[in-house]
Amino acid sequence: MTTTAPAPTGTPPREAGRRRRRGAAHLGRRDTAVLAAMLGVPLLLSLALVWGPALLSVALSFTRWNGVGELTDAVPVGLENYRQVVTNYPPFWPALQHNVVWLVVFLVLATPTGLLLAVLLDKELRGTRVYQSAIFLPVVLSLALVGFIWQLVYSRDQGLLNAVLGTDVDWVGDSSINLWAALLAASWRHVGYVMVLFLAGLKGVDPALKEAAALDGAGEVQVFRHVTLPSLAPTSVVVLVITVIEALRAFDLVYVLNRGRNGLELLSVLVTDNIIGEASRIGYGSAVATILLVVSLGVIVPYLVVVLRERRGAS
Amino acid sequence: MPTTPRHRHGRPGPSVPLARRTFLGGALGAGGLAALAGCGGGSSGDADAGGVTFGLNANAAIPTAGYDAVFRAFTEETGTAVTVNRLLYTEQVNNYLQSAPDDVLIWNAGYRMRFFAEQGLVGDLSEVWAEVGDGVADGVRQACTAADGQQYLVPFYTYPWVVYYRPSLFAENGWEVPTTLDELESLGSAMQGRGVTPFAFADQEGWEAMGTFDALNMRVNGYDFHLSLLDGAESWTDPRVRETFRVWEQLLPLHQTGALGRTWQDAAASVQRGESAMLLMGSFVLDQFEGPDRDDLDFFVYPEVEAEHGQDAVDAPVDGFMMVADPDNRDGSLELLRYLGTGAAQGVYAQTDANTVGTAADVDTAAYSPLQQKFVEVLASTPNLAQYLDRDTRPDFAAPAVIPALQAFIEDPSGVEAVLEQVQQQAEATFVD
Numbered sequence: 001m002t003t004t005a006p007a008p009t010g011t012p013p014r015e016a017g018r019r020r021r022r023g024a025a026h027l028g029r030r031d032t033a034v035l036a037a038m039l040g041v042p043l044l045l046s047l048a049l050v051w052g053p054a055l056l057s058v059a060l061s062f063t064r065w066n067g068v069g070e071l072t073d074a075v076p077v078g079l080e081n082y083r084q085v086v087t088n089y090p091p092f093w094p095a096l097q098h099n100v101v102w103l104v105v106f107l108v109l110a111t112p113t114g115l116l117l118a119v120l121l122d123k124e125l126r127g128t129r130v131y132q133s134a135i136f137l138p139v140v141l142s143l144a145l146v147g148f149i150w151q152l153v154y155s156r157d158q159g160l161l162n163a164v165l166g167t168d169v170d171w172v173g174d175s176s177i178n179l180w181a182a183l184l185a186a187s188w189r190h191v192g193y194v195m196v197l198f199l200a201g202l203k204g205v206d207p208a209l210k211e212a213a214a215l216d217g218a219g220e221v222q223v224f225r226h227v228t229l230p231s232l233a234p235t236s237v238v239v240l241v242i243t244v245i246e247a248l249r250a251f252d253l254v255y256v257l258n259r260g261r262n263g264l265e266l267l268s269v270l271v272t273d274n275i276i277g278e279a280s281r282i283g284y285g286s287a288v289a290t291i292l293l294v295v296s297l298g299v300i301v302p303y304l305v306v307v308l309r310e311r312r313g314a315s
Numbered sequence: 316m317p318t319t320p321r322h323r324h325g326r327p328g329p330s331v332p333l334a335r336r337t338f339l340g341g342a343l344g345a346g347g348l349a350a351l352a353g354c355g356g357g358s359s360g361d362a363d364a365g366g367v368t369f370g371l372n373a374n375a376a377i378p379t380a381g382y383d384a385v386f387r388a389f390t391e392e393t394g395t396a397v398t399v400n401r402l403l404y405t406e407q408v409n410n411y412l413q414s415a416p417d418d419v420l421i422w423n424a425g426y427r428m429r430f431f432a433e434q435g436l437v438g439d440l441s442e443v444w445a446e447v448g449d450g451v452a453d454g455v456r457q458a459c460t461a462a463d464g465q466q467y468l469v470p471f472y473t474y475p476w477v478v479y480y481r482p483s484l485f486a487e488n489g490w491e492v493p494t495t496l497d498e499l500e501s502l503g504s505a506m507q508g509r510g511v512t513p514f515a516f517a518d519q520e521g522w523e524a525m526g527t528f529d530a531l532n533m534r535v536n537g538y539d540f541h542l543s544l545l546d547g548a549e550s551w552t553d554p555r556v557r558e559t560f561r562v563w564e565q566l567l568p569l570h571q572t573g574a575l576g577r578t579w580q581d582a583a584a585s586v587q588r589g590e591s592a593m594l595l596m597g598s599f600v601l602d603q604f605e606g607p608d609r610d611d612l613d614f615f616v617y618p619e620v621e622a623e624h625g626q627d628a629v630d631a632p633v634d635g636f637m638m639v640a641d642p643d644n645r646d647g648s649l650e651l652l653r654y655l656g657t658g659a660a661q662g663v664y665a666q667t668d669a670n671t672v673g674t675a676a677d678v679d680t681a682a683y684s685p686l687q688q689k690f691v692e693v694l695a696s697t698p699n700l701a702q703y704l705d706r707d708t709r710p711d712f713a714a715p716a717v718i719p720a721l722q723a724f725i726e727d728p729s730g731v732e733a734v735l736e737q738v739q740q741q742a743e744a745t746f747v748d
Contacts, residue, residue: 066711067409068434088740090719156576157585172519173576175726258519262575262722273715280409281711 054293061286067275074283081287092288095265098179099295102186102266103247110187111243114194119224121195122202136196138189147256150185154257175263182264186253190246194239201235202228237307241300248296267292366396367647370411370420372404377602381667388663389654395647412436418642419651424458424633425706428468432461437637441465443649447656450676454700458633468635469656472664472671474598475690476526476630476703477614484511484589492615494626496534496562499618503569506592515591516570517582518725521718524574525704526595528721529630531566532559534620538628538699545708547746551739560735562620564728574725597632597703598670598690612686616693628699632706633674709745716741 027035061081065074085092117135121128138146153160154171162169171181205228213223251268254260260269267288274285369386373379379401386397404411408422412431422428431437444466448456451470459468485492488509493499503513518524532541536555543549544556571582571591583603585591594600595617604612616626636655642648654660661673666682672690680691694700705713720738724731 066434068413068436084744088737088744089715090723090737091715151578154576155578155581156573157581170573170576173573175575178576258575259521261521261719262726274711276406281715 057286058290058293060283061290063283065282067280067282077283081283082291084284085287085291089270091261091265091270094263095267095270096291096295098265099248099250099267099292101179102183102250103244103299105183105187106190106243106247107240110190111194111239113187114191114239115198117191117195118198118202119228122199132195132199136192139192139196143252143256146185146189146253150253150257154181172257173262178257178263182254182257185257186250189253190243193246194243197239197242198232198235201232204235205231240303244296244299244303248292248299267295365644365647366398367419367642367644367651368398368400368417369651370404370417371399371401372421374401374403377668377670381664384667385655385660385663388660389651392654393650395650397651412639416639418644418648419636419638421634422468422637423702423706424455424468424470424635425702426709427706428459428637429461430710431637432463432465432467436640437467438640438642438645439465440467440469440638440649440652443469443652443656446653447675451674452694452700454631455633455674458700458702458706459635468633468637469652470633470635470674471655471661472635472668472673473631473633473694473700474671475693476530476595476597476632477616477693478593478595479586479600479612479614480593481586481589481611482613483611484592490592493618494615495618496620500566500569503566507569511589512571512585512591513569513593514566514571515582515585515594516574517577517579518574518722519576519578521714521722522705523579523582523596524721524725525713525717526597526630527563528559529701529704529707530595530617531563531620532556533628533699533701534617534624534626535559535562537621537624538701541628541701542707545704547709547712547742551735551742556735557731560724560728560731563724564731567725567728575722597630598686601670601686614686614689616697627697628701629693629697630703631694631697631700632703634671635674712742712745716745 060074062076062078063074064077064081065071121132121135125131141149151172156162156168156170156173159171161167161171169177172178209227209231210223213227218226249268250266251260251272254264254266255269255272258264260266260273271285271289271292274281274288369382371379371382373382382399386399390396398417400417402411404420408431411420413436422431428437444456444459447469448466455470455473456466459466459470461467480492484490488505490502490505491498493502506513516524516527529541532544535558536544540549540555544551544553550556571577571585574582579596579600580603582591582594583596583600586594587604587608601609601612616629619625636652638645638648638652656675658673658675658677658679661675662679662682665671665673665678665687669684669687672678672680672683672687672694680688683691701707704717708717716738720734723734
């Protein structure tokens with residue numbers, strides 16, 4: 001691959017880099033100003049709207065503050081919030097565990113299912129547009145509607161699922177199964193999302209490559225493994241990152257199902273309960289948020305390291 | 316079917332601000348109601364012209380129309396315009412009060428008011444109380460009073476938590492309203508014998524079962540102990556609390572199973588279908604019954620458990636109004652609050668909302684439905700009025716600690732010891748300032 005198609009993004013080969021650097025010296029003052037503005041404004045916005053609040057949140061996690069008045073009213077308490085969260089907050093460990101389960105299910109089941117659907121629908125089946133729309137529909141529905149739909153499906157007394165199956169299962173209330181019920185609903189959305197991304201990626205795969213492989217006697221599965229999948233690599237990066245983000249920030253579904261309690265605890269719900277809720281335990285909630293940040297970094301950083309190393313190796 | 320309770324007594328539904336800065340005229344138009352000329356000017360200039368801005372934490376038809384009628388009457392009487400800002404701020408109330416709040420806003424009594432009073436975010440309303448407080452029930456006055464002894468909330472209405480049932484179903488089977496625990500248990504067995512679940516029971520959102528805990532704890536240990544416990548002054552590992560849960564465990568077989576996966580609306584529906592016989596709920600549940608179903612509803616106060624305490628306490632949450640600490644129009648705000656505290660204003664509201672009862676001593680009860688009349692009797696004859704668990708304790712304790720505990724108990728009553736220990740540990744970490 002490296003000889004025919006250089007990695008589309010990332011560090012360019014040395015020669016090109018040197019040439020480009022020389023080019024930069026030729027920029028006029030006006031170009032420099034434009035570049036500075038185009039880089040500077042987003043940088044400032046990202047600092048002010050993303051990194052500022054994130055770091056502030058980390059700082060607040062070492063304080064006790066009820067959210068009223070000035071930030072200076074926050075009382076420093078050291079690691080007390082963290083100690084409380086891990087030792088004296090029953091929902092915390094279940095929430096952490098549920099986030100991990102969520103991530104694993106998305107990675108192992110939902111995302112591959114989205115890929116499978118994308119490959120099937122890419123075959124120009126009759127009515128493929130209808131299927132695409134139907135599968136993508138959950139992604140565009142509003143949170144309130146999605147919650148309402150699943151409420152109708154999972155309700156124990158009057159729900160669709162129990163009526164169809166003839167069972168009496170407490171899908172939302174039974175804490176041994178409600179996580180799986182919520183994951184089914186979440187996957188319902190996620191699969192559509194992943195499918196659309198992969199469909200877009202598949203449109204970019206040169207059909208000549210597949211034909212050539214088929215002529216060489218490759219079967220369907222072999223074509224997929226050795227031609228389609230490698231061509232989808234750039235899309236897969238995006239999909240993987242999105243999957244991780246979606247799994248870690250999962251919130252809306254469990255919140256509408258039962259406020260994220262009793263088997264459906266998630267870190268994002270605990271953050272919301274403590275910070276946005278009337279309780280206003282800002283420091284406490286910030287501690288949970290910081291833990292969520294660390295978990296996210298723990299997944300994203302190793303992944304980026306691997307990707308960047310591969311890129312460097314490729315160029 | 317509404318998915319969130321209209322009256323805010325627990326952890327409410329997702330608080331999406333549906334209509335920011337919806338002015339009275341617009342709100343009425345959107346609600347498909349008669350347009351109100353001359354009131355909503357459609358610009359923020361109203362406040363400058365001597366009007367008052369009002370934060371309405373509601374979007375359902377009944378309370379909205381009720382308040383519109385009240386404000387219309389107020390404007391006719393005083394000439395002061397009220398600009399209604401309809402937004403659901405329940406969970407964002409902290410930010411709402413600190414950003415650019417309206418002059419006057421709807422809120423709840425008890426701890427949920429006290430917290431904001433202590434933070435200095437809302438104004439002292441003792442002078443309003445001096446004018447409209449005569450004859451208001453003592454429990455209501457206490458619920459509107461902060462730690463400094465001043466009142467910060469003008470009460471408007473209350474909605475008692477009682478046990479609803481269908482008289483026709485009881486008559487058909489020859490059942491009698493129980494007044495003691497023994498009677499309740501034998502009635503429960505009789506109901507089960509006929510294939511009817513005695514109590515409909517829901518706790519999907521977590522606040523619903525607080526009503527059962529309140530009722531049982533006040534019956535077993537009395538009102539004073541109940542409030543001290545919620546105030547952080549008693550321990551959750553106390554044998555008396557354990558006894559409340561023992562009684563509850565004994566009664567659990569009389570309740571619908573699967574409560575943690577059932578909404579309170581579904582619980583009400585099972586009573587309406589005759590699958591369950593009784594439901595302990597706030598009076599907002601009446602909205603779930605329409606026409607003949609609604610006429611076939613009656614209620615009784617939770618039965619006695621310990622003779623010492625009888626049936627002397629009931630949850631009767633009070634909703635009312637606070638004034639922000641620094642209103643744009645202080646005189647107009649106080650004028651509006653004085654009006655809202657009168658029986659006249661509450662009588663206007665009652666014409667729209669048949670589920671609540673006004674708190675003023677002179678509220679006109681002539682237009683009340685038979686159930687509302689009975690609420691008034693119960694409130695007058697019950698010496699102790701509680702505000703509901705999530706208003707009688709700190710908000711940062713009720714939702715994070717008590718809700719998971721009650722849900723854990725309902726799911727597995729045998730683990731209650733460990734659950735209560737956890738609650739106590741969290742209480743000790745929370746009640747520190």
